[in-house]
Amino acid sequence: xxxxVIGIDLGTTNSCxxxxxxxxxxxxxxxxxxxxxxxxxxxxxTGKRLVGHIAKRQAVTNAENTAYAVKxxxxxxxxSPAVQxxxxxxxxxxxxxxxxxxxxxxxxxLFSPPEISAYILQEMRAIAEEFLGQSITKSVVTVPAYFNxxxxxxxxxxxxxxGLDVIRIINEPTxxxxxxxxxxxxxxxxxxxxxxxxxxxxxxxEINNGVFEVVATAGDTFLGGEDYDKRLVDWLVQGFAKExxxxxxxxxMALQRLKDASEKAKCDLSSVRETEINLPFIISxxxxxxxxxxxVVTRGKLEELTLDLxxxxxxxxxxxxxxxxxxxxxxxEVVLVGGMTRMPKVQELVxxxxxxxxxxxxxxxxVVAMGAAIQxxxxxxxxxxxxxxxxxxxxxxxxxxxxxGYFHRLIDRNTTVPTSKSHVFTTVRDDQTSVKIVVFQGExxxxxxxxxxxxxxxxxxxxxxxxxxxxxxxxxxSADGIVGVSAQDMETGTEQHITVTATSGxxxxxxxxxxxxxxxxxxxxxxxxxxxxxxxRIEKLVNEADALLPKVEEVLSGTPFGQDSLDNVRLILDxxxxxxxxxxxxxxxxxxEPLVRTLNMFHGVVDSARLRPT
Amino acid sequence: MRDVSHEACELTQRGLEYYAHGRIREAVSxxxxxxQLAPHDPRARNLLVFARRxxxxxDTPPATRSHRDTLESPIPTFLASLTVVEAAEGASQxxxxxxxxxxxxxxxxxxxxxxxxxxxxxxxxxxxxxxADTRKQWPIQNDKLLAGARGLVDECxxxxxxxxxxxxxxxxxxxxxxxxxxxxxRIDDIVDSTRPLLERAFGACIGDMKxxxxxxxxxxxxxxxGLDHRxxxxxxxxxxxxxxxxxxxxxxxxxxxxLRLMAALRRAQAVDLVPVG
Numbered sequence: 086x087x088x089x090v091i092g093i094d095l096g097t098t099n100s101c102x103x104x105x106x107x108x109x110x111x112x113x114x115x116x117x118x119x120x121x122x123x124x125x126x127x128x129x130x131t132g133k134r135l136v137g138h139i140a141k142r143q144a145v146t147n148a149e150n151t152a153y154a155v156k157x158x159x160x161x162x163x164x165s166p167a168v169q170x171x172x173x174x175x176x177x178x179x180x181x182x183x184x185x186x187x188x189x190x191x192x193x194x195l196f197s198p199p200e201i202s203a204y205i206l207q208e209m210r211a212i213a214e215e216f217l218g219q220s221i222t223k224s225v226v227t228v229p230a231y232f233n234x235x236x237x238x239x240x241x242x243x244x245x246x247x248g249l250d251v252i253r254i255i256n257e258p259t260x261x262x263x264x265x266x267x268x269x270x271x272x273x274x275x276x277x278x279x280x281x282x283x284x285x286x287x288x289x290x291e292i293n294n295g296v297f298e299v300v301a302t303a304g305d306t307f308l309g310g311e312d313y314d315k316r317l318v319d320w321l322v323q324g325f326a327k328e329x330x331x332x333x334x335x336x337x338m339a340l341q342r343l344k345d346a347s348e349k350a351k352c353d354l355s356s357v358r359e360t361e362i363n364l365p366f367i368i369s370x371x372x373x374x375x376x377x378x379x380x381v382v383t384r385g386k387l388e389e390l391t392l393d394l395x396x397x398x399x400x401x402x403x404x405x406x407x408x409x410x411x412x413x414x415x416x417x418e419v420v421l422v423g424g425m426t427r428m429p430k431v432q433e434l435v436x437x438x439x440x441x442x443x444x445x446x447x448x449x450x451x452v453v454a455m456g457a458a459i460q461x462x463x464x465x466x467x468x469x470x471x472x473x474x475x476x477x478x479x480x481x482x483x484x485x486x487x488x489x490g491y492f493h494r495l496i497d498r499n500t501t502v503p504t505s506k507s508h509v510f511t512t513v514r515d516d517q518t519s520v521k522i523v524v525f526q527g528e529x530x531x532x533x534x535x536x537x538x539x540x541x542x543x544x545x546x547x548x549x550x551x552x553x554x555x556x557x558x559x560x561x562x563s564a565d566g567i568v569g570v571s572a573q574d575m576e577t578g579t580e581q582h583i584t585v586t587a588t589s590g591x592x593x594x595x596x597x598x599x600x601x602x603x604x605x606x607x608x609x610x611x612x613x614x615x616x617x618x619x620x621x622r623i624e625k626l627v628n629e630a631d632a633l634l635p636k637v638e639e640v641l642s643g644t645p646f647g648q649d650s651l652d653n654v655r656l657i658l659d660x661x662x663x664x665x666x667x668x669x670x671x672x673x674x675x676x677x678e679p680l681v682r683t684l685n686m687f688h689g690v691v692d693s694a695r696l697r698p699t
Numbered sequence: 700m701r702d703v704s705h706e707a708c709e710l711t712q713r714g715l716e717y718y719a720h721g722r723i724r725e726a727v728s729x730x731x732x733x734x735q736l737a738p739h740d741p742r743a744r745n746l747l748v749f750a751r752r753x754x755x756x757x758d759t760p761p762a763t764r765s766h767r768d769t770l771e772s773p774i775p776t777f778l779a780s781l782t783v784v785e786a787a788e789g790a791s792q793x794x795x796x797x798x799x800x801x802x803x804x805x806x807x808x809x810x811x812x813x814x815x816x817x818x819x820x821x822x823x824x825x826x827x828x829x830x831a832d833t834r835k836q837w838p839i840q841n842d843k844l845l846a847g848a849r850g851l852v853d854e855c856x857x858x859x860x861x862x863x864x865x866x867x868x869x870x871x872x873x874x875x876x877x878x879x880x881x882x883x884x885r886i887d888d889i890v891d892s893t894r895p896l897l898e899r900a901f902g903a904c905i906g907d908m909k910x911x912x913x914x915x916x917x918x919x920x921x922x923x924x925g926l927d928h929r930x931x932x933x934x935x936x937x938x939x940x941x942x943x944x945x946x947x948x949x950x951x952x953x954x955x956x957x958l959r960l961m962a963a964l965r966r967a968q969a970v971d972l973v974p975v976g
Contacts, residue, residue: 117940118708118733118740129948139945142936146951216739338932338951345935365918366931375922448702621908628903632862666895 090223090252090465091213092457093206094260095240097156098282098309099424100124101454102209104217105462110264110455112448113216115208121424121450122212126204127151128191134606136208145341148176150191154283157306158187158198160232160239160589167306174307186590199239199589200599203246207603210249224249225461227453230256230288230302233481233536234526239589246599252464256480258288259297260456261422264447267292273417274300276406278435278443280398281423281450283309287402289409289416298499299480301409303401308394310351310425316390317347321362321380329376331368339368343378350382355427359383388430395431399438419443424450479504483560483568486523486532488513495560498528507559509575511552519544520556522572524585543572543581616670623673624665626680630658633687640694650686657683707737714746715939718971719914723757726750741975742940745911749973844881848874848889855893855900868904868962871897875959898955901962908944910972912937912961924967930960934970942975 092110094101099121103112112120115137123141128134128150135143144151157171163181172179178190188195206226213221228240237254244251258277267275272292279286286304290297321343322333333339346362353360364378388395406413419439425431426449436442447455479502484494487510495506512520521542527535546554554576561569571582591599634654641651657679664672714729727750733743851874858867874897878890890897902908916924918931929952936946943961950957964970 114704114737114740116741117938118704118711118737118742120704130954131948133948135948139941139949142941143949143951146932147949336928338929341951342932342935364935366921366928369922369928375919375928377919617908624899624903628859628862631860 088223088465089217089219089221090225090458090461091210091221092260092454092459092461093209093224093226094257094451094453094457095156095202095206095209095226095228095243096121096124096281096453097154097284097306098124098311099450100205100209101451102213103451103454103458104213105458110458112451112454113213115212116215120448122205122208123153124156124202124205125151125153126155126191126201128194132192134204134610136204142345143341145344146337148337150177152177152189152191152196152201155189155198155201157283158189159202159243160198160236161187162590163187170307182590184590184592197591197595197599199243199591199596200246200603202240202243203599203603206243206247206249207607210247222248222250223252223461223465225253225255225457225464226251227257227260227457228254229284229286229304230258230299230480231286231304234538234587235536235589237480238587239591242589242591242596245596246603248600248604253460255457255460256288256297256299257286257422257453258290258299258302258420260453260460261420262290262292262297263456263459264452265418265420265444267297267418271417274411274415275418275420276402276416276439277420277422278398278402278426279304279422280425280431281309282425283307283311285309285398285401285423287398287405289405289411292417296501300411301405303405303408305397305401308397309423310348312394313351313387313391313425313428314344314347316394317351317382317387318343320386320390321347321378324380325376325378331370331376333368333378336368342367351387352424352427354382354384354387355429357384384429392430395428395434398431399434402435402438413438413440416441420452421445421449422452479562481526481536482528483524483526483538483562485558485570486525490532492525492527492530492532492535495558496562500562502562505559505561507557510556510558512546512549512554512556513551515551516548517551517554518546518548520546520572522558522570522581522583524568524570524583538568538585539570539583541570541572541581541583543574543579545577545579546574547576612670616668616673619670619673619677620665620668623661623677623680626684627658627661627665630654630680630684630687633684633691634658636694637687637690640690654683654686703736704740707733707740707743710736711740711743711746711939714743714750715913715937718746718750719917721916723750723754727754742938745973745975746913746939749971753971841883841885844877844883845885845889848877848886851877852889852893852896856896859896859900859903864900864903864906865966867900868966871900872959872963872966894955898958901958904962905943905958905965906972907974908947909942909975911939911942911975912946912964912970912972913939914969915971916967916969921969924969926960926963926967926969929956930964930969933957933960933964937970939973940975943972 089104092103101112101121103110114120115122117138119138122137125140125144126134126136127140127143127147129147140151144153154171154175158168161168163185168179168187180188180190180195182188182197187198189198189201210221210224224244226240226244228237240254241251257279261277261279262275275290275292277288277290279288284304284306285308286302288302289300291300325331325333333343342364346364350360350362359381362378362380362382366375367378368376416439419435419441421432421435421443426435432443479496479498479500482494482498483496484492487493493508495508496504510520519542521540523532523540524538525532525535526538529535543556554574557573557575559571568585569582570585571580573580638651657676660672661676661680664676710729710733714726714733717723717726717729727747730743730747730750733740734747737743851870855867855870855874858870874890874893878886914934914937918934921930921934933946933950936949941949946961947954947957
């Protein structure tokens with residue numbers, strides 16, 4: 086069977102998996118028939134790991150043990166403002182890891198963000214494997230265009246923990262553009278407006294000869310569909326309180342139902358003008374009084390409740406276009422991505438701002454995964470996408486800090502890799518015998534505002550006046566994205582070198598351990614399922630035997646060998662009951678055979694008694 | 700742009716709603732539509748097979764159909780059997796307060812098993828209305844309560860052994876209610892020590908944990924069955940895809956409570972189980 090590569094859109098709130106079949110990308114529905122799966126992971130009271138829809142459906146009632154929007158934490162250090170913002174907003178616990186990274190607490194266990202993401206990737210992999218009927222090991226995973234190397238590496242690590250080889254990480258807007266077939270028939274600038282469940286991004290792409298360059302990207306990592314749901318929930322809660330003087334927020338179960346219903350109503354209102362929210366028996370007050378929530382919501386009401394949110398996205402588009410020095414007329418296309426862009430008001434404001442109707446034709450919540458699938462297929466079989474140039478680019482500029490704390494770029498962002506670039510620097514002080522090479526990644530002219538990748542010292546330089554001694558600094562990026570930086574004294578040939586490998590905050594040993602633990606967990610989960618199945622079978626047999634026992638006792642009571650046999654049988658049944666009670670796999674296996682024999686004997690005795698002439 | 704997968708999900712949901720309202724033919728037609736739209740979706744397929752079988756059962760003569768349990772709570776009658784003497788003495792008082800806060804209406808409302816409990820109550824010669832008067836007779840003698848609790852546990856065990864899962868679950872339910880209402884400390888010991896038995900009784904009554912429960916009555920009717928909004932919450936999670944085991948995991952309450960509530964829903968025939976293929 087030919088090896089297949091799946092494309093995964095690992096989203097903040099929802100994830101999606103697709104595969105290239107023939108010449109078109111197919112999005113694979115999960116077991117419930119849904120083509121997107123919530124990026125939610127929870128631990129149940131019994132320690133069971135819940136992923137996807139099932140985890141989302143208990144997110145309010147088990148809030149402390151349900152991790153969502155973990156993508157916001159990927160590859161970020163504990164001290165990052167983004168982590169602290171998430172910490173203030175989520176009900177699950179966040180703690181500092183041993184390498185200043187982040188750990189998420191579910192029940193009494195600590196998980197790293199890549200581990201949680203791994204469980205989601207694993208679910209997507211399982212969905213694809215079930216659909217395809219074959220094992221999948223390779224994938225292309227998408228990330229936001231603004232993700233730095235550390236965040237991209239964290240995504241790759243998540244893949245490793247899930248047992249997936251992430252053969253390429255691509256930018257979400259690039260994937261969306263790929264799914265529309267851009268690069269083949271559209272050249273020029275394209276705006277990708279991505280309003281998902283939890284985040285908003287707008288990216289401006291320049292497409293030239295199959296190279297997708299992200300010219301500008303901006304957004305709000307705390308603006309998405311969930312904010313729209315929240316507005317509707319607030320409106321319903323207030324209305325209910327006014328009518329019944331009961332606060333639905335005081336009951337987690339009521340709130341969970343309200344949240345689910347609000348999300349559904351919001352989705353429905355994209356295709357109909359009004360919808361009903363009907364939640365029978367949503368709460369009781371303990372006085373034998375059942376309250377039902379019944380409300381009609383119109384599209385107009387939803388738009389009114391959320392107008393400021395939609396306007397915020399347009400404002401971000403405006404500043405991004407201005408920063409990039411672009412006018413709407415400079416764009417060749419506008420692409421909508423993310424489930425929230427199904428909302429007519431969002432489409433209306435986007436069309437109004439960009440002065441053109443956005444592209445439609447591919448489902449906005451599936452388009453990114455489809456692009457990833459197309460890229461994946463092309464990576465293992467060039468014939469799958471014959472016109473596509475597969476060029477990987479550096480997402481951020483690379484350079485060193487120079488005098489005055491400025492950032493000197495050696496490799497610009499969006500440079501195709503592999504690449505190499507050198508620059509000659511001179512000493513800045515008289516009699517300077519060493520230089521410190523501090524390597525940064527980012528777009529700011531101030532070095533300190535960029536991300537520090539590493540540093541080293543080249544010493545033993547000749548004492549001379551400033552500017553006389555020359556040092557040649559070379560940056561190299563391999564096809565795998567590994568950055569090497571070397572500095573050479575041009576007079577003596579003395580050289581120093583460092584290799585910068587992006588890190589997610591996890592060590593190699595930790596990733597290895599997590600991958601092994603995850604594998605073990607999967608194996609033991611399957612084993613537990615088998616034990617449970619066997620336990621239920623034995624319990625059924627015991628109940629059957631218990632029901633027949635009085636009749637058998639009656640039949641055997643008159644026979645000389647009856648008592649001994651019955652004593653043995655009672656012992657077998659006691660053992661079986663104990664094994665069922667203890668859920669002990671070995672004991673269950675041990676009692677199965679004698680129990681079946683006993684039951685056969687019972688049936689034989691009862692049947693023979695029935696046949697005996699009275 | 701047509702979203703076939705979304706339409707199939709909508710149809711499946713609509714079918715579940717029809718089914719809950721007893722409109723099985725409409726449910727079949729909705730699930731047929733869903734299965735045709737999304738042939739790879741096992742949920743609609745399973746529901747369709749189940750509903751068709753149900754439809755055949757409904758077409759059989761009414762005499763063979765099962766009936767929903769009565770809505771009267773067995774607990775007042777049971778307590779009456781324990782307080783028969785005192786009730787006779789103080790029958791004139793208390794009837795006014797008996798329904799004052801509706802406490803009796805809140806408790807379990809399924810029929811009584813054919814075992815020891817029923818016989819005990821019958822012997823006591825009280826009907827449920829008279830029994831409500833006995834509320835005023837607290838405290839019932841502790842030894843009678845304890846004996847009653849032990850009797851219920853024995854009945855639970857016996858019913859379970861004899862394969863009468865519904866009766867076992869009812870006895871288990873009554874044991875718990877007795878503890879909750881009598882609030883006698885030594886009952887706690889009896890109930891706590893038999894928790895695994897009660898759990899087994901509820902589990903046996905519910906049935907195959909690998910099946911997916913679906914609503915067989917509208918949630919609005921739950922109050923009439925003496926069930927609370929927690930049961931409505933459980934029912935709101937039922938989508939024909941989540942198994943009983945899954946449901947217990949996401950119930951938002953301790954597993955034992957969820958198991959107890961699921962058993963009550965099963966005994967009230969408020970939910971059906973669909974095999975997940």
